[in-house]
Amino acid sequence: MSTSYTITLDINRYDPDTKLSWVQTYRVEASAILRFVDVLRKINDEQDPTLAWSSSCEHAQCGSCGVIVNGKPLLACELLVKDAVGQFKTHTFKLKPLTIAPVLRDLVVDLEKAYDRVHKVRPWLIKPASPHPDGDEYRISPKTLETYSEATRCINCFCCATACISTHHHFLGPNASMANMVRLMDPREMARKERMDILYREDGVYRCHTAKACSFVCPKDIDVSHFLALGKEGRF
Amino acid sequence: MGAALTVDSTLRCDVLIIGAGGAGLRATAQIAERRPGTRIMALTKVFSPQKSHTTTAQGGMAAVDPKDPMDRPIFHTFDTWKGSDCSADQNVIKKVCDIGWEEVVWLERHGMHFSRTEEGRIAKRPFGGHMLDFGERMAFRACYEADRTGKGIMDTVWAESLKYGVDFIGQCVATELLFRDGQCTGAIIFRYPEGKFLAILAKATIIATGGNTRMYLVSSNCRGNTGDGLVLALQAGLPVMDLEAVQFHPTGMVGPGILASEALRGEGAILRNKDEEPFMERYAPTAKDLAPRDLISRAIIQEIREGRGLFHEDHNAHHVWLDLRHLPTEVHEKKIQEVCSFFKRFVGVDPEKDLCPVAPTAHYQMGGIPTNEFGEVQSDSQGIVPGLFACGEVAAASLHGLNRLGTNSLLELITMGRVTGERVVEYLKDATDPEEPPGSRPIVFDQFSTYLNAQGKEQYAQVRDSLRNLMMQKVGIFRTEKSLVEAIEALAELRERATHIPLGTTSLSANQDLWQIWELNNLITVSMVIAQGALARKESRGAHFREDYPERSDAFNYHTVVYMPQFNEVTFGKRPIDMSIFEARGEHYELFDYIEREY
Numbered sequence: 001m002s003t004s005y006t007i008t009l010d011i012n013r014y015d016p017d018t019k020l021s022w023v024q025t026y027r028v029e030a031s032a033i034l035r036f037v038d039v040l041r042k043i044n045d046e047q048d049p050t051l052a053w054s055s056s057c058e059h060a061q062c063g064s065c066g067v068i069v070n071g072k073p074l075l076a077c078e079l080l081v082k083d084a085v086g087q088f089k090t091h092t093f094k095l096k097p098l099t100i101a102p103v104l105r106d107l108v109v110d111l112e113k114a115y116d117r118v119h120k121v122r123p124w125l126i127k128p129a130s131p132h133p134d135g136d137e138y139r140i141s142p143k144t145l146e147t148y149s150e151a152t153r154c155i156n157c158f159c160c161a162t163a164c165i166s167t168h169h170h171f172l173g174p175n176a177s178m179a180n181m182v183r184l185m186d187p188r189e190m191a192r193k194e195r196m197d198i199l200y201r202e203d204g205v206y207r208c209h210t211a212k213a214c215s216f217v218c219p220k221d222i223d224v225s226h227f228l229a230l231g232k233e234g235r236f
Numbered sequence: 237m238g239a240a241l242t243v244d245s246t247l248r249c250d251v252l253i254i255g256a257g258g259a260g261l262r263a264t265a266q267i268a269e270r271r272p273g274t275r276i277m278a279l280t281k282v283f284s285p286q287k288s289h290t291t292t293a294q295g296g297m298a299a300v301d302p303k304d305p306m307d308r309p310i311f312h313t314f315d316t317w318k319g320s321d322c323s324a325d326q327n328v329i330k331k332v333c334d335i336g337w338e339e340v341v342w343l344e345r346h347g348m349h350f351s352r353t354e355e356g357r358i359a360k361r362p363f364g365g366h367m368l369d370f371g372e373r374m375a376f377r378a379c380y381e382a383d384r385t386g387k388g389i390m391d392t393v394w395a396e397s398l399k400y401g402v403d404f405i406g407q408c409v410a411t412e413l414l415f416r417d418g419q420c421t422g423a424i425i426f427r428y429p430e431g432k433f434l435a436i437l438a439k440a441t442i443i444a445t446g447g448n449t450r451m452y453l454v455s456s457n458c459r460g461n462t463g464d465g466l467v468l469a470l471q472a473g474l475p476v477m478d479l480e481a482v483q484f485h486p487t488g489m490v491g492p493g494i495l496a497s498e499a500l501r502g503e504g505a506i507l508r509n510k511d512e513e514p515f516m517e518r519y520a521p522t523a524k525d526l527a528p529r530d531l532i533s534r535a536i537i538q539e540i541r542e543g544r545g546l547f548h549e550d551h552n553a554h555h556v557w558l559d560l561r562h563l564p565t566e567v568h569e570k571k572i573q574e575v576c577s578f579f580k581r582f583v584g585v586d587p588e589k590d591l592c593p594v595a596p597t598a599h600y601q602m603g604g605i606p607t608n609e610f611g612e613v614q615s616d617s618q619g620i621v622p623g624l625f626a627c628g629e630v631a632a633a634s635l636h637g638l639n640r641l642g643t644n645s646l647l648e649l650i651t652m653g654r655v656t657g658e659r660v661v662e663y664l665k666d667a668t669d670p671e672e673p674p675g676s677r678p679i680v681f682d683q684f685s686t687y688l689n690a691q692g693k694e695q696y697a698q699v700r701d702s703l704r705n706l707m708m709q710k711v712g713i714f715r716t717e718k719s720l721v722e723a724i725e726a727l728a729e730l731r732e733r734a735t736h737i738p739l740g741t742t743s744l745s746a747n748q749d750l751w752q753i754w755e756l757n758n759l760i761t762v763s764m765v766i767a768q769g770a771l772a773r774k775e776s777r778g779a780h781f782r783e784d785y786p787e788r789s790d791a792f793n794y795h796t797v798v799y800m801p802q803f804n805e806v807t808f809g810k811r812p813i814d815m816s817i818f819e820a821r822g823e824h825y826e827l828f829d830y831i832e833r834e835y
Contacts, residue, residue, distance in 0.1 A: 139356030
């Protein structure tokens with residue numbers, strides 16, 4: 001059997017029926033290789049079935065399990081107990097819900113509402129380029145694709161938006177802004193003016209202070225601030 | 237105790253999409269493009285359609301490019317027939333293989349970021365069971381977006397649906413279908429955040445809820461893949477088909493079973509046993525590591541049974557190795573970037589330097605709600621249910637029969653999504669707004685009352701884990717009459733135990749406990765159909781392997797149809813396998829007979 005740790009989790013709780021919030025402490029004997037989603041499940045299974053949290057794919061491809069651990073927004077499915085102990089140099093972890101949307105219960109945040117900001121940048125091709133004369137796919141060189149393909153890996157977990165030092169009330173946020181950048185860099189998008197309008201709107205890219213918190217926390221290791229910087233420079 | 241259960245309000249639309257994944261939203265986009273102004277409501281269990289399970293598909297989408305000098309749709313059609321172990325429907329295979337490329341181009345023109353060749357065209361890679369010249373050598377047929385093809389597809393159909401102003405309702409499930417005079421008129425849904433029931437009346441309803449392998453201990457499926465759509469059909473007295481055919485993907489990462497794409501082997505990765513022998517050469521001399529998934533999964537278990545596997549102490553699980561060390565750094569960094577990062581993060585190995593521990597993981601449901609080749613749900617071998625459609629993994633048209641080739645599922649989502657959307661557009665021409673639903677009390681109220689008032693000493697986690705261990709051990713890759721009979725008895729017990737789990741809270745709002753118990757009941761229901769179907773099919777075909785009947789038998793040249801309106805009250809039916817290519821007696825027709833399956 002693998003090593004295990006005794007860890008303490010201080011979790012922010014919220015009950016929508018009574019509107020009460022409190023911090024609840026759980027002590028868990030956790031195997032080193034458990035993910036934090038497994039630890040939360042273990043709490044449900046062995047101590048408290050009422051603790052609510054969210055997840056879906058549980059391997060960092062859907063972005064449903066974002067949570068703040070000791071101040072850092074991250075995906076609970078990606079954080080192994082041994083790595084958490086190593087990274088934060090402690091056995092005590094404070095878990096809080098993401099700050100990007102209203103809390104539904106405990107660690108569950110209404111990401112459906114947070115998505116409104118991604119919808120605002122209209123992530124589809126607004127005006128697609130004319131089809132290739134041969135009638136099949138548009139030609140894109142691997143070199144061109146490479147300039148923006150990293151940005152297409154974003155899963156909208158909103159960890160970057162939570163970490164962002166610009167308030168989300170005035171800023172669309174790093175992930176939504178990056179989704180607009182993808183289409184600005186995509187040679188198939190002909191709606192340049194509409195795209196620029198989105199980029200430079202009141203809550204657009206100039207709300208970014210280039211603190212690079214987004215790149216620092218991105219669970220997919222995307223250099224989000226690089227794409228925002230390209231937007232500010234008008235290099236696309 | 238919580239408030240009395242009521243239907244809070246009634247909403248109306250033209251088309252209700254239950255499940256906003258790849259198939260549901262491809263159908264949505266088709267309807268919106270072809271019939272502007274259609275009022276469409278799309279339900280998703282997750283926060284946003286973008287978070288659907290489709291987004292986790294990795295390797296690619298098979299389609300024959302008409303400009304390819306070597307590949308032809310008939311090779312793809314043949315591979316799919318052979319891969320299914322002669323149990324898919326030839327009319328459906330032909331249709332899907334013939335329009336596959338059109339759909340790749342549709343996705344590309346709507347903004348999907350396919351990987352490219354140096355000439356700027358869509359890049360292609362080999363995949364298991366996809367071959368040229370009727371099985372002679374491997375084909376480059378899988379169009380891909382690095383190792384996140386499903387995400388590329390999901391992002392595209394989601395954005396297209398947004399563009400057309402589709403109404404998405406997130407964090408909800410459909411709990412039962414509504415009918416009037418045999419016609420489907422919508423569904424009752426339950427919203428998680430507020431804990432409210434709504435009735436949605438629709439002229440047409442499409443079930444596209446995806447897969448359901450969460451009843452297995454090791455599964456690549458997301459947390460919400462609990463067979464909800466199949467249960468919608470079953471409790472309405474409608475049949476399901478071929479559920480005994482559960483695909484185990486050969487390479488799940490040891491432990492939870494996170495998918496390690498077949499694309500890794502498409503790029504040249506090799507399976508090895510504890511002696512580092514590339515053992516697939518013994519099981520499939522021609523296709524080797526790119527043989528179909530059912531063969532490789534059985535080969536891995538065989539290696540482990542005969543003492544040539546390994547044991548992972550941390551995860552307490554047996555495994556073999558997947559060797560990616562010889563692949564160029566460029567491939568690791570660009571073509572299989574996501575999977576390599578999963579191995580590093582979840583298993584702690586670096587695929588460039590270390591061997592990667594893998595074992596089969598429950599991955600895909602080949603069977604589903606039987607439909608015809610247009611996505612119309614069948615009530616029996618003759619009739620269809622007016623107003624009800626199904627596509628994607630929850631449906632069985634059937635493209636896959638009892639075994640699916642890799643990359644054919646994304647192909648199916650997109651092609652059958654479009655075909656079904658097209659059929660709905662036709663159907664809407666004469667459809668009228670449904671009247672109010674019948675006033676009878678929804679079945680789900682009784683179910684929820686049972687869960688909310690449950691008394692006893694049972695615990696959710698124990699029942700869930702018992703189910704997952706049971707299905708893995710007795711209804712897994714290898715099955716026998718004894719194991720299946722035992723499983724059926726045990727499932728009946730689990731069903732009973734599941735009614736004695738007291739809830740931690742009886743609030744209806746955001747009650748995770750209540751939601752999970754509803755899902756658990758769905759899983760037990762679907763597990764029962766899988767076990768019953770597996771017991772009845774006394775042969776081995778595709779992913780269904782009976783150790784007591786290890787050969788394929790012509791006596792079972794049909795689809796298993798199962799009705800189970802009440803738990804464990806099972807009636808069987810049969811649907812013939814469509815042999816229209818063989819019967820047309822065209823070129824190469826003899827290859828579309830019940831042929832031997834060797835790789």
